[in-house]
Amino acid sequence: MLKRVISYAHELMETTVNPGETVVDGTCGNGKDTLFLGKLVGQTGHVVGFDIQADAIANTKALLEQEEVKNAHVIHDGHEHVEHYFKKYKVESIGGAIFNLGYLPGSDKSVITTPTTTIQAIDTLVAYLKKGGLIVLVVYHGHPGGDTERDALFNHLSKLEQRQFNVLQYGFINQKNSPPFILAIEKK
Amino acid sequence: MLKRVISYAHELMETTVNPGETVVDGTCGNGKDTLFLGKLVGQTGHVVGFDIQADAIANTKALLEQEEVKNAHVIHDGHEHVEHYFKKYKVESIGGAIFNLGYLPGSDKSVITTPTTTIQAIDTLVAYLKKGGLIVLVVYHGHPGGDTERDALFNHLSKLEQRQFNVLQYGFINQKNSPPFILAIEKK
Numbered sequence: 001m002l003k004r005v006i007s008y009a010h011e012l013m014e015t016t017v018n019p020g021e022t023v024v025d026g027t028c029g030n031g032k033d034t035l036f037l038g039k040l041v042g043q044t045g046h047v048v049g050f051d052i053q054a055d056a057i058a059n060t061k062a063l064l065e066q067e068e069v070k071n072a073h074v075i076h077d078g079h080e081h082v083e084h085y086f087k088k089y090k091v092e093s094i095g096g097a098i099f100n101l102g103y104l105p106g107s108d109k110s111v112i113t114t115p116t117t118t119i120q121a122i123d124t125l126v127a128y129l130k131k132g133g134l135i136v137l138v139v140y141h142g143h144p145g146g147d148t149e150r151d152a153l154f155n156h157l158s159k160l161e162q163r164q165f166n167v168l169q170y171g172f173i174n175q176k177n178s179p180p181f182i183l184a185i186e187k188k
Numbered sequence: 189m190l191k192r193v194i195s196y197a198h199e200l201m202e203t204t205v206n207p208g209e210t211v212v213d214g215t216c217g218n219g220k221d222t223l224f225l226g227k228l229v230g231q232t233g234h235v236v237g238f239d240i241q242a243d244a245i246a247n248t249k250a251l252l253e254q255e256e257v258k259n260a261h262v263i264h265d266g267h268e269h270v271e272h273y274f275k276k277y278k279v280e281s282i283g284g285a286i287f288n289l290g291y292l293p294g295s296d297k298s299v300i301t302t303p304t305t306t307i308q309a310i311d312t313l314v315a316y317l318k319k320g321g322l323i324v325l326v327v328y329h330g331h332p333g334g335d336t337e338r339d340a341l342f343n344h345l346s347k348l349e350q351r352q353f354n355v356l357q358y359g360f361i362n363q364k365n366s367p368p369f370i371l372a373i374e375k376k
Contacts, residue, residue: 001204001320002356002374016189132189158361167362168190173346173371174355183361186190 005180008170009136010036012184013096016134017041021095025049025072026079026121027113030105031060033098038069041095047072048089050079053111056104079121086128094128101149102140102180112145115152122156126165126187135185142178157183164188193368196358197324198224200372201284204322205229209283213237213260214267214309215301218293219248221286226257229283235260236277238267241299244292267309274316282316289337290328290368300333303340310344314353314375323373330366345371352376 003011017023019042025034028051037047049072051057057076064072075085079099085091099121101113118137125135141150157167165188171181191199205211207230213222216239225235237260239245245264252260263273267287273279287309289301306325313323329338345355353376359369 002200002322002354002372012190134190154361160362162363165362166190166360168358169361169369170356170358172354173342173357174348174353175350181357184190 005138005171005182009098009138009182012134012136012182013037013040013098016132017095020044021130022046022048022091022093023095024079024082024097024125026082026097026099026118026125027051027101028056028060028074029100030056031063033100034060034072034074035063035067035069037098038064038072041071043071045071045095046089046091048082048085048091049074050077050082051104052076052078053104053107055107078117080117080124082121083124091128093130094125094133095130096133097125097129097135099135099137100140101137101153102146103143109143112143113149114145115149118149118153119156122185126185129185129187131187133187137183137185138180139183140180146178153183157185160185193326193359193370197286197326197370200322200324200370201225201228201286204320205283208232209318210234210236210279210281211283212267212270212285212313214285214287214306215239215289216244216248216262217288218244219251221288222248222260222262223251223255223257225286226252226260229259231259233259233283234277234279236270236273236279237262238265238270239292240264240266241292241295243295266305268305268312270309271312279316281318282313282321283318284321285313285317285323287323287325288328289325289341290334291331297331300331301337302333303337306337306341307344310373314373317375319375321375325371325373326368327371328368334366341371345373348373
């Protein structure tokens with residue numbers, strides 16, 4: 001059966017991330033991916049998670065506590081500042097990263113991820129990404145401003161040097177309401 | 189690791205086609221997919237393969253003979269006439285189908301698949317496709333006329349009713365020379 005977008009994003013992480021690695025959740029949101037990543041890297045690994053919304057940080061921390069996952073740094077700041085925190089936590093390499101681009105479900109739809117900061121974060125992360133590692137972007141683009149971010153990302157990622165990176169697009173083309181799709185960056 | 193387009197097309201077939209089923213190779217070409225499908229459905233299954241070029245038919249038959257695969261009908265006709273042959277061979281249902289859309293590698297680049305006949309074949313095949321089955325199109329579009337077929341397919345398949353079908357796009361966006369990508373139709 002063809003995998004739904006979220007399942008496929010998780011499968012991609014599962015097949016490339018190893019226990020003990022550091023991984024990044026670029027957009028903690030409700031914390032589901034932070035939790036998923038925390039379990040994936042296990043007690044010897046770490047998650048560095050970001051969100052600019054206090055609600056998202058609170059929800060994520062609550063979920064991790066409830067599930068007794070203790071290996072995550074949940075940071076109330078924009079993902080474009082990731083390098084600052086990598087230095088703080090002495091992160092030298094990452095096993096992968098996930099971003100859910102758009103707005104926080106169930107929250108203020110005017111607070112959205114934006115192309116400039118998203119691309120800044122990605123450009124920083126690819127330098128830290130291990131060979132064979134993936135940065136998986138789940139691109140929600142049905143909200144106001146979503147098409148701008150989608151197009152900017154497409155434009156930027158389609159220019160990534162093909163000798164160094166593979167950039168995969170995975171999505172369903174016959175669904176209404178602009179469903180999310182995946183852009184996955186693999187470091188060769 | 190992110191799967192290359194051809195590997196992913198085969199993986200999709202492997203996860204949905206069962207031994208004993210009838211499957212279709214819409215474009216035999218050099219016979220590689222006909223052979224792959226023949227092995228996949230085994231001695232109790234059948235492949236119905238099409239090509240409009242005599243060279244392709246000869247190459248495919250030679251490859252199957254060499255590999256001692258004997259369960260394929262290799263038909264020198266266009267895939268748009270598939271229903272005629274289904275009646276002839278009493279095919280009532282198919283487990284899946286593959287098309288490589290474009291031109292025969294190493295042959296005359298002016299002989300290409302065309303949107304009208306391709307779409308006609310697909311529309312016939314979805315009626316025979318089992319639930320959960322896939323029609324996988326590997327879309328080559330870098331040759332003259334390739335963009336027209338790509339756009340027509342996209343337009344047609346994006347309108348397939350989402351309650352009945354999932355239509356997946358899978359491809360790499362940062363490669364030069366218009367690499368092929370996958371469009372996969374899943375019957376729900």
